[in-house]
Amino acid sequence: MTSAFLYILLPSILVTSFISGIFGMAGGMIMMGIIAWFLPVNTAMVLHGFVQMTSNGWRAILHRKHIQWPIIKYYLPGLLCALAAFMLLQLVVNKAVLFIFLGAMPFLQYLLPKNAAMNIEKPKHAFLAGLVFSTLQLLCGVSGPIVDLFFVKSKLNRHQIIATKAVTQGFGHIMKIFYFGAVVALNEELPAALYITAFLAAMIGTTLSGFVLHRMTDQQFRQYSHGLIIVIALVYLGRGLSEYLG
Helix, strand or coil, X not given: CCHHHXXXXXXXXXXXXXXXXXXXXHHHHHHHHHHHHHCCHHHHHHHHHHHHHHHHHHHHHHCHHHCCHHHHHHHHHHHHHHHHHHXXXXXXXXXXXXXXXXXXXXXXXXXXXXXXXXXXXXXHHHHHHHHHHHHHHHHHCCCCCHHHXXXXXXXXXXXXXXXXXXXXXXXXXXXXXXXXXXXXXXXXXXXXXXXXXXXXXXXXXXXXXXXXXXXXXXXXXXXXXXXXXXXXXXXXXXXXXXXXXX
């Protein structure tokens, strides 16, 4: 771990937690790329999981009255199925695959038929969401815009989407910390002080984002989040291909 990483990390956590609080997913994708740029995959997964668990957990608390708990009830069994499969396989991807996955995810929605969009309010779709989101989180750290495919046909407003996504992602990052921290051995230990400062930065960024979210319309929310994710994806595809070819 370099000193340059430490100088970049905390401002990045603050900014990406702010972005996540507004758009839900994009901040987590940015943060995963920054951390994986400097750290081994296993260690990056644990640190990213801790930061995003804090950010999503605090966001869920701030928007708790909007959480759709019936969705979570069917989501968690899907998560546990994905975790069980990975524990059997002991699978960890390398950096090239990690960045290619991160970059490719936003474009997968264009390859799927239009009727592939799900409604996460339906129990079977919520279970499938738990399985798919958790598999992606264990492969590349985030589930990205694939999450939106499960919310697009729902009747939830932006506050309910942000709150319910926060709970689903929070549980996913707890799972990720357990898998890469306890089941798979870490490549590099990080100091406790780093986790504490990361925790505080994530809470501050998430809290500040609430002021912007309340002033956005549902149309602005969907438009800006889509554009931001596409830009991030192109950067990650370039990074992944350079790792693979280099």
